[in-house]
Structure formats: structure tokens, C-alpha cells
Amino acid sequence: AGTGAAGMFQTLYNYFWWERLWLPANLTWADLEDRDGRVYAKASDLYITLPLAFLFLVVRHLFETDGALGG
Incomplete structure (x- = not known):
């Protein structure tokens, strides 16, 4: 049963990253x-968005509570 689930996961993984789905034909x-001095964006570059979103929520909360207390 373990290899069946692993095989199904691998099949879904392969379909998700299918080149024809995401990239132009050529x-x-x-x-x-990355090579020859060219650096491309990676999915891991998006990890910073979660801490930044939390930081913006905290800053917004601080400004809103300060504004509510101040007047």
C-alpha cells in the first residue's frame, strides 16, 4: 500500500510540474x-512574504490602536 501511495504522489508531482503546463513550447x-551569470527567481524566494505580511499586520494594528486611543 505504501508504494501505491508514493507512486500516486509521484504521478501528481510530475503532472503539477509538467513543462507544457507552465512554460512556453521552446x-x-x-x-x-542558474548559470553563466544569469540568476532566475525561485519558488523559495516567496518564503519572505509570510513574515513580511505578519510584520505589516502588526504595524497596522499599532497604528490603528494608536489612532483610536489618540482621538
Whole structure:
């Protein structure tokens, strides 16, 4: 049963990252690897958005509570 679930997960993973779904016809994932001085964006670059969103919520809360107390 374990290999069946792992195989199904691998199949879903392969379909999710299918090049024809995400990239133009003449481009592959290998073309987007960093080399020759070219650096491409990576999905891991989005990790910073969660702490920043939390920081903005805290700052907004501080300004709203300060404004409510001040007048």
C-alpha cells in the first residue's frame, strides 16, 4: 500500500510540474537553472512574504490602536 501511495504522489508531482503546463513550447526547466551569470527567481524566494505580511499586520494594528486611543 505504501508504494501505491508514493507512486500516486509521484504521478501528481510530475503532472503539477509538467513543462507544457507552465512554460512556453521552446523552454524547459533545465533552461531556468542558474548559470553563466544569469540568476532566475525561485519558488523559495516567496518564503519572505509570510513574515513580511505578519510584520505589516502588526504595524497596522499599532497604528490603528494608536489612532483610536489618540482621538
